[in-house]
Amino acid sequence: MTEKNEMLSRWRLILGQFAEESLPLDGKYTSEDDCLAFLYDREYSAERGIRDGGRGNSVLNVPDWLRKIKILFPKSTAEILQKDALTKYGIDEMLTNPDILRTLEPDINLLAKLLTFRGIIPQAVKAQTDEIIRKTAEQIEKKLETEVKRCICGRKSGDVQSSHKVFRNFDFKRTIERNLKNYNKQYGTIVPSKLYFRSNIKRYNPWNVIILADQSGSMAESVIYSSIMASIFAKLPFLSTNLVVFDTNIVDLTEYICDCTDTLMKVQLGGGTDIYKALCYGENLISHPQHTIVILITDLYEGGDIRRVYKKCRDILESGSRLIVLPALNYETEPVYNRSAAKYIANLGADTAALTPEELADWIGNIMS
Numbered sequence: 001m002t003e004k005n006e007m008l009s010r011w012r013l014i015l016g017q018f019a020e021e022s023l024p025l026d027g028k029y030t031s032e033d034d035c036l037a038f039l040y041d042r043e044y045s046a047e048r049g050i051r052d053g054g055r056g057n058s059v060l061n062v063p064d065w066l067r068k069i070k071i072l073f074p075k076s077t078a079e080i081l082q083k084d085a086l087t088k089y090g091i092d093e094m095l096t097n098p099d100i101l102r103t104l105e106p107d108i109n110l111l112a113k114l115l116t117f118r119g120i121i122p123q124a125v126k127a128q129t130d131e132i133i134r135k136t137a138e139q140i141e142k143k144l145e146t147e148v149k150r151c152i153c154g155r156k157s158g159d160v161q162s163s164h165k166v167f168r169n170f171d172f173k174r175t176i177e178r179n180l181k182n183y184n185k186q187y188g189t190i191v192p193s194k195l196y197f198r199s200n201i202k203r204y205n206p207w208n209v210i211i212l213a214d215q216s217g218s219m220a221e222s223v224i225y226s227s228i229m230a231s232i233f234a235k236l237p238f239l240s241t242n243l244v245v246f247d248t249n250i251v252d253l254t255e256y257i258c259d260c261t262d263t264l265m266k267v268q269l270g271g272g273t274d275i276y277k278a279l280c281y282g283e284n285l286i287s288h289p290q291h292t293i294v295i296l297i298t299d300l301y302e303g304g305d306i307r308r309v310y311k312k313c314r315d316i317l318e319s320g321s322r323l324i325v326l327p328a329l330n331y332e333t334e335p336v337y338n339r340s341a342a343k344y345i346a347n348l349g350a351d352t353a354a355l356t357p358e359e360l361a362d363w364i365g366n367i368m369s
Contacts, residue, residue, distance in 0.1 A: 066104070082110075095113060111224060111264075118133075137260050151365045175192055206237075206238050206239060206240045209240070209292075211295045216271055220269050223297070231260035275298055286319060292320075296323065302338075323350040324352075327353075329360060
């Protein structure tokens with residue numbers, strides 16, 4: 001095949017079956033075309049009633065499709081196809097079929113989808129999906145923890161230490177409470193999956209970080225990263241951390257933040273947005289304004305009067321607290337948010353930007369230093 005023919009065949013794959021007449025597909029790419037058509041022909045299904053791959057020689061189902069894309073495409077491309085299947089085309093079978101679940105590549109998109117539909121996932125696969133949630137959350141936390149600690153702890157004086165995991169610091173009460181779910185009937189006792197220890201350092205004037213995370217459907221990735229970041233912050237002896245998630249209701253998850261999986265299991269993605277109510281709740285948590293950082297994570301599309309949000313932001317800033325407003329806390333490059341509201345709040349004196357988790361840690365480190 002000449003370089004020109006290969007380039008034309010690739011363009012045919014991009015344009016889809018409706019370019020077949022002017023750009024006939026070389027047989028080398030037939031399998032790839034079937035896989036792409038299986039997913040992207042859904043764009044035309046509402047208008048044209050098309051559900052097949054357009055070639056008539058192959059009928060794929062979801063398990064076959066997942067298996068083939070991992071063989072035919074590079075890993076990065078297969079992950080993009082999986083993401084589109086989950087988030088753009090809502091192929092729900094990927095979340096309810098145990099055989100399919102075993103083949104999915106765990107990532108933030110799969111985690112967000114599982115959390116969004118966790119309430120309606122069939123009982124037969126509930127344990128399997130919960131295990132995927134746990135493993136994925138722990139992988140993300142482990143990946144972020146070192147960098148976050150470097151950004152924040154790197155600015156602390158050398159005499160600040162973490163709690164030592166020795167017997168005299170063992171938190172018996174907390175360990176029992178958090179491991180009640182691990183009671184073993186065979187042994188008649190609790191078999192803890194995680195041990196908890198008290199800090200052996202007295203906290204002098206610790207910084208209080210109050211995270212207010214919008215859990216409406218459009219903020220799925222941001223609320224996941226918020227929960228994971230809160231879990232990391234909670235392990236730092238010089239930070240006192242609160243995590244509050246909200247839609248039109250307020251849920252304080254502070255008591256669960258030491259375990260990011262416990263936190264995520266209590267998140268209810270979807271619903272409306274009442275930013276004003278969340279800010280009022282966060283304001284009531286402030287005890288030492290000069291050592292408080294309020295982090296509001298929302299796309300700023302308020303369900304009520306946005307002017308009340310502006311006033312409450314002003315109140316928090318005038319108290320002496322720092323206010324950080326994040327339209328997004330993730331790795332997306334172009335978040336969708338209320339830009340006029342973000343500009344107004346920035347003019348009040350708040351720090352406003354879409355950040356990655358590492359960038360947020362860097363901001364907090366700069367404020368504390």
